[in-house]
Amino acid sequence: MHFAILPLLAATTFELAAGRAVPEPHTVHEKRDVTAGTGRWAKGNRVASNVKVPVRVGLKQSSEALERAESWIMEISHPASEKFGQHWTSEEVVEAFRPASEAVDEVVAWISETLSIPTKHITHTDNKAWLAFDASVDDLESLLQTEYHEHHDETTGRSMITCDEYHVPSHLSGHIDYITPGVKGIQVHSSELKKRSWKSGHHGGHGPSGWQPPKTRPAPHMPKPGNELATCDQVITPACLQALYHFKPLPKNAVVSPNNSMGIFEEGDFYAQQDLNSFFTNFTSYIPNGTHPTLDSVDGGLAPIANLSEAGGESNLDFMLAIPIIYPQTTTLYQTDDLYYAEGGNGTTSGIFNTFLDAIDGSYCTYSAYGETGDDAVLDPTYPDPNGYQGQRMCGVYKPTNVISISYGEQEQDLPAYYQQRQCNEFLKLGLQGVSIFVASGDTGVGGIPGDGAANGCLKNGTVFSPTQPNSCPWLTNVGATKVYPGRTVYEPESAVVDPAGHPYRGAYSSGGGFSNIFPIPSYQSSAVATYFADHNPPYPYYFNGQYNSSDGLYNRNGRGIPDVAANGDNIAVYLGGKFKTEGGTSASSPIFAALVVRINEERIKAGKGPVGFINPTLYSHPYVLNDIVNGTNPGCGTDGFSCAPGWDP
Incomplete structure (x- = not known):
């Protein structure tokens, strides 16, 4: 603070x-x-x-709380538990810790x-x-x-x-x-x-350090209304998603819960209402123009953008995917940080999510864990900001929605372990309260962003795989990316995204996955990971406990596995800056999966139940509810990465 x-x-x-x-x-x-x-x-x-x-x-x-935290969240999240779904209040969380x-x-x-x-x-x-x-x-x-x-x-x-x-x-x-x-x-x-001589600096760029916007290219053609399913291998529209995942839109006059809005995190990227209107007109006529998210502005975050030419690909993508799945249910936009900080001002380009977590949980503002308390003096924004938002940092001003989708992130190596561990504890606390957090797993396969670490984005000498952050935290749900390969249809199994450089995007794109160097394998995932190693052992040397500097291994054998699930994330139809385009990225996959969970929560609420909350134990206990992706790899660091296999894989 x-x-x-x-x-x-x-x-x-x-x-x-x-x-x-x-x-x-x-x-x-x-x-x-x-x-x-x-x-x-x-x-x-x-x-x-x-x-x-x-x-x-x-x-x-409380040391007892730290020791018992995993058992607490498993107790309310595992479908075999007698306390399944008995989520805690925020007061109970504070008291326990x-x-x-x-x-x-x-x-x-x-x-x-x-x-x-x-x-x-x-x-x-x-x-x-x-x-x-x-x-x-x-x-x-x-x-x-x-x-x-x-x-x-x-x-x-x-x-x-x-x-x-x-x-x-x-x-x-x-x-x-x-x-x-x-x-x-x-x-x-x-x-x-x-009055002294130290000068403030402003560093351009959008979003936190390490974050990349979704990959955009002009669409091959506008799908013909009524014939969209014939071209889903080229352009993914809402109709394609409905066919892939076997759901229908809600009736536009459906009665929905006032307490089940879908939360979406954004920073340094802003949606344009004109683009949303164009999308609704062309693809979802059942959604009226002017439909938009409710803005929960965090520390000066503002949206939408007034100038259409400055529309953000990430924000547009998130809402063009989520709204058609859940409408007439609403979306809530957590637009975080004023423009100066969100675009990298004052050198605060490394820290991410702390000011957002402050705003949805006041106790996090001063929560102490792993040698870190409150926002970091070096990594996080300082408010009031003489270059922007003049108010005090927001603490606990918004109630978290039942489901929150995040399509931003960095690599584990970009932030201190204590910073990530403290945030991970917060994700656990939100899970205890029934909040589901979904995060895009990254777009660079087993590697990182080029230049982050080695020239190729990998660790050590450019060969060690680079896990993503906050994805390695066990208490959120990571979403990787699939695609409908050319010549395939929505009635056939999808494959993992593997797009070489130039086909179709300038840079290579494959779904992020691997194993954390900080967090161990959680209990709900241990059987799935053990089965993967036993039946489909990767052809690479490995190390243990994150100790890659003292090993010739390429990945951490006992780290939390990434991702947990996947959804389509390539050739997505969007409007950006007034033009029809297609985009790719796990940035698309996270809001798709999260929106479907919002729909599940709607059904539970109608039946007098609460939200699903932290959903991983249920998914790992009942994997048959998911489509099994068995084709594709996620190359990086001079390797083919990990190969898809029956059952869970990284």
């Missing part, structure tokens, strides 16, 4: 913390690797002793007694994970036996205060996750600092 503080002034006469002896019962709690530097952050002046700073002590969540009461009391007593602060002035946050109070730098240096300095980012002009190490009483070390300001600094918003 980022806070405004009083102007920082150079330290001159106050006592150096370095001159204080560290009491015997204290221990170093966090220490920066000084030899490795602090990236682009340059260490500056000491912070004046009288400056007041907001102090936040992140408390370690809260730190132990005795731990809270001991840390509060230490702060209160050391700084002579009445306990009533130490706030215990609603999510139970933080203790909050204000203190002068002098008092904080005394409490933590450290010294604070300004740090400046010469690239972006941002400033924060931080220390190289700090100490806590040894008997409290096991209760405290970490403290800010500490090794992790807090952002500084100060008119005094704005």
Whole structure:
């Protein structure tokens, strides 16, 4: 979390913390690797002793909760469980993961007694994970036996205060996750600092670092109305999807649940209403022009785009696929971050999803796990934004929809493991509350985006497979891509997407899949993965526990498998910038599968039941409800990747 503080002034006469002896019962709690530097952050002046700073002590969540989390979500998500579908409330989730009461009391007593602060002035946050109070730098240096300095980012002009190490009483070390300001600094918003020479920068591009928009090309021809099924190997229309997956549109006057809207995440890409209208006119006449998503703007996110020439391929694609499947049910657009940040401003192009998760779960704003609490000072946007959204960061302002589709992502290597692990815990908590999260598995096969890692997007020396993020988290559903091959029909089995460079897109495209280097195989997937290895063992050397640097292996043998399911993701009919085109990408597959689950939820709600929630245990227990894709590969890293096989495969 980022806070405004009083102007920082150079330290001159106050006592150096370095001159204080560290009491015997204290221990170093966090220490920066000084030899490795602090990236682009340059260490500056000491912070004046009288400056007041907001102090936040992140408390370690219940160890029992961490150990039992998987059993909890399996208990309500596995169809064989007596508690199947008995989703938790948000209050029950907070209570389950809260730190132990005795731990809270001991840390509060230490702060209160050391700084002579009445306990009533130490706030215990609603999510139970933080203790909050204000203190002068002098008092904080005394409490933590450290010294604070300004740090400046010469690239972006941002400033924060931080220390190289700090100490806590040894008997409290096991209760405290970490403290800010500490090794992790807090952002500084100060008119005094704005007079300095560090300049803000704006970096162009759309969407987060590593994200690629769907692949677009002019359509070979507009399908003839009433004859669309004859050309589904060239252009996938709503009629093709209905034939492939055996469903019909709802009657346009159907009564639908007011609490079953489909959520779609977007960032740095914006739909155009004119394009939606053209699509409805030509392909879904039962949907009236003007139909559009409900906007839940997150931290200044705005849509639709006013200028048709600036229409976003990703946003248009998502709504042109989802709306025809679920209409007259509604869609909800989570348009995230103001334009400055969404397009890479101020260097915040690495972090992704944190501000979105803040907005749909207020407890996540200050949730502490894996050494990370709140938004990351380096990776995530800072609000108010002097270049855009002037409000405070949104926390818990929107209720999450039952189903959320995400067609954005990066590679595991792009973000720290702790950042991904903390988000994964949040996906688990959303699953406990009955929310289904679907994520596109990526478009570069077993590799990554060229230039991300090695030149070919792979790890180590350009040969090790690169897993995608957030896909490796076990508590969401990954959706890979299939296609109707040329000369095939919608009445024949689909194949995995394998489009060589230039056929038809400029870059090669194949469905993302593989095994995580961070997360282990979840219990619901263990049998399917074991069967795959036993019956269809890949012809590559492998390693264990994500340790590819000390191995000649190409993939992690005991990592969470990606993807879980698949849906069509090639030659998709769209309108973009007023023109008819076709697009490809797992960006299409995720909203298709997610929309079908929205339809399933509609039927459950009519029957007096709740949403399916985290659906993976059901799918892996009953794979016969899915079409088995047995043809195709996902090449990358100088290999053919993994081959499709009967049953689950990566």
